[in-house]
Every structure is written in structure tokens, then in C-alpha cells.
Amino acid sequence: MSDKRILLIVGGGIAAYKCLDLVRRLRERCFAVRVVMTAGAQEFVTPLSFGAISGDRVFTDLFNLDDEREIGHIRLSRDCELIVVAPATADLMAKMAHGHADDLATAVLLATNKPVLIAPAMNPRMWLNPATKRNAAQLTADGIASIGPNSGEMAERGEAGPGRMAEPLEIAARIEQMLGAAAASPLSAKPDGSVALRDKSLAGRHVLVTAGPTHEPIDPVRYIANRSSGKQGFAIAAAAAKLGARVTLVSGPVGLADPPGVHVVRVEAAAEMLAQCEAALPADVGIFAAAVADWRVAEASEEKIKKGKGSAPTLSLVENPDILKTVARRGAKRPGLVVGFAAETENVLEHARSKRKSKGCDWIIANDVSPETGIMGGDRNTVHVITADGVESWPDMDKQAVAEKLVARIAEHVALGQADV
Ligand code: C5P
Secondary structure, three states: OOOOEEEEEEOOOHHHHHHHHHHHHHHHOOOEEEEEEOOOHHHHOOHHHHHHHHOOOEEOOOOOHHHHHHOHHHHHHHOOOEEEEEEEOHHHHHHHHHOOOOOHHHHHHHHOOOOEEEEEOOOHHHHHOHHHHHHHHHHHHOOOEEOOOEEEEOOOOOOEEEEEOOOHHHHHHHHHHHHOOHHHOOEEEOOOOOEEEOOOOOOOOEEEEEEOEOOEEOOOOOEEOOOOOOHHHHHHHHHHHHOOOEEEEEEOOOOOOOOOOEEEEEOOOHHHHHHHHHHHOOOOEEEEOOEOOOEEEOOOOOOOOOOOOOOOOOOOEEEOOOHHHHHHOOHHHOOOEEEEEEEEOOOHHHHHHHHHHHHOOOEEEEEEOOHHHOOOOOOEEOEEEEEOOEEEEOOOEEHHHHHHHHHHHHHHHHHOOOOOO
């Protein structure tokens, strides 16, 4: 057991509900968590819920005589290795920046001699307001650490921008980093916000990954193809293998070496890719990163088509099978978690959301592949993760970091038994 104790101060924002998950994550990592709630926080989540999850009393009142006699705000502020404020609302940040102490949370924060980490969460306009910017800068100058906010959709319909509280896993990783306790955890944060993998949490699981383009033959020497390099799919397969999974990577033609510990099945055309995916089932997780050609030539010529016959040949195209959709509808053989990709050049989120439904997959990883992004064939990627719960936008990262963060997220999901395997 870690003997590290964390005092979590929950502020009054909608993100307060995510802190129940944060407490759970911290307890999984063997931290003892004691919770203080502001009056605002109690409008969103009850102290009873935090009490049940933290396994400790929850503190809410500065002027509660029993609490003050037994523990007291000074002891609360000292009986821990780290204080975490999440969500840190604009109001709470303003109070901290100006040294207010008119409730238990702020009194504890003013009295403490321990390091403090805040996870701001608020409406984007509040975050971008010069007053909040001043307060955030003041808190940084006072030596207070901060994580987030992330960009993404807000609880308010149609609003998006910076203001979403960092995810519980990101906060947990940062806490571990601050307390030097990373070795206790399977996951830890890298400075760019990506996650390092270091355990075998996918041991005993079978992960199927597709990657690369497909080549659809026109004749024995010509084919229809696309610009996919296969780098993202190969990085995902490698990351899953590092976490101990048995990985089958079904790849179209690419110039990449087999990742260590991965069973690679090389194919050419979509029909072959589908057959090899079907043959690889059952799988616990299916990740479909291949850029499968949408069409193939109805009847590829068995001989090289000759020029100089007067007119150019007409190619008649037919639609290829949708591998993701087919596997996602495989009934009993469907992987517990099916992840698709959506490469779009416009209205990225909107198209990706509807694709998640139409393909029948659980998550969609969306990215903008307009030529100016340089993503297709390049080494970096900026993705949005779309699940039934909403959208999470990740910062620009190299493809390996995206793969590791995605696989870490999948491992967490599987560990929680959410992948129905
Ligand atoms: O329809 P679109 O190509 O945009 O869908 C992208 C997702 O569907 C990717 O996950 C891709 O691997 C998968 N896909 C597939 N088979 C197809 C077309 C797309 O598995 N024929």
C-alpha cells in the first residue's frame, strides 16, 4: 500500500461528478483520499457519494464544532502529501489567488504548507476572461501546479473550447508524477500529456488491428491505392503488444517492419483483409485503422491492359465490403470493444459522430486529413476520441504517442470489464 495521502477539494462545477471517478482511480493506485466539498460542489454530487467511494468521512463545514475539535481545518491542510482542487472553478481560483478563507475549502488552502494541484474547469468564456487569466497566472506565480483545462465540448449545448476538466486518468497520472509514485501505477504521464505504458494489463487478451491502404487490382501490374502509410495502425499494434496482448495485425501493403511480438498478416485487397480479419476472430478488441479502398474494379483483367487500342479503357467499379461494419455486426464473434477511425477533410466531428453509429462501433478516432495537416503519411496526428459519452480532443502528438495513449485507454476500459469479452 502507498502511504501517500491526498486531500481532494471538490469545487462547485458540473465536472464534480467526474471526481468520483478520480477518487476511484486514486484508490486503485493505493492512495488514501480524503474529500472536502464546497457548498457549490454539494449541489452537483452528495457528500454521501464521495464518502462511499473514498471510504472516509467527507468534510464540508468550517464551523462544524465536532469536525473542528476532532480534525480541524489546520490538521486537514497538513495531514496529506498533496492537495488537489478539482474542479477548480473560476470562483475558487479567484478566492485562492486573493487569499480568501470564508469556507472550509479556502481556509484549508490558505493554511496549508503542502503542494497544491488545481484542475480548472469552467465555461470557455470564463476561462478566457482576463480576470481568470490573471488569477491563473497569480496561482502559477504562487507555486501552484495546474493541469488542463482540455478543449472540447461543454455541458452547455453547442459550446466548445478550452474549459473541460482534465480527465481523471490524466489527473491521476499527474498526481503520481508529483508524488514520485509513478512506479506504483501501470500508467504514467509523459510531459506532452501522453501516457507511458509499463504493465501487462492486456495480458491474455487478443487484439485485432487493421492498418495501411489496400491495393485493388486493375490488372496484374496496376492497382487502385491511397496515401495511407500504415504508421498509426502499426504503432497501435506495437503498443498493444507492449501491454502483453496477443496482437494480430492485418495490414495492406506498407513499407514497415513487423512490430516486435505482433503476428502480422500481409494482404493486398479489401476482400482479403476482410477474410483474414474474420479468420482472426474471436478478439477482445478490434481496432480498424486501415484506409480500405472504397471501391474495387469489378473485373480485374488477368492480362496487362494494353494501350494504343484507340480509346482509354473504362474501369467499372463496385463497392468493397466494409470490414469494420462487418466485424462490428458479427454477433457472438463481435469483439467486446470495436474502435474505428474516421479520416475526414471537413466537418470532422459531425461526420465522425454519425459514422460511429452507422458503422456500429463503440469508439471512433477522428482526424482531419486535409492535405495542409500533413497527417496522411506523416508522423504526427491530432485526434478526437468519440465515444457514447462524448468527444475528447487530444493535443497534437506523434503517432506513437497517440497509439500508446489510445491503447492505455483501451486497457483501462478492458480492466474495468467494460469490454464485454
Ligand atoms: O467509411 P470510412 O472509410 O470513412 O470509415 C473509416 C473506418 O472504417 C476506418 O476505421 C476504416 O478502417 C473502416 N473501413 C473498413 N472497411 C471499409 C471502409 C472503411 O474497415 N471498406
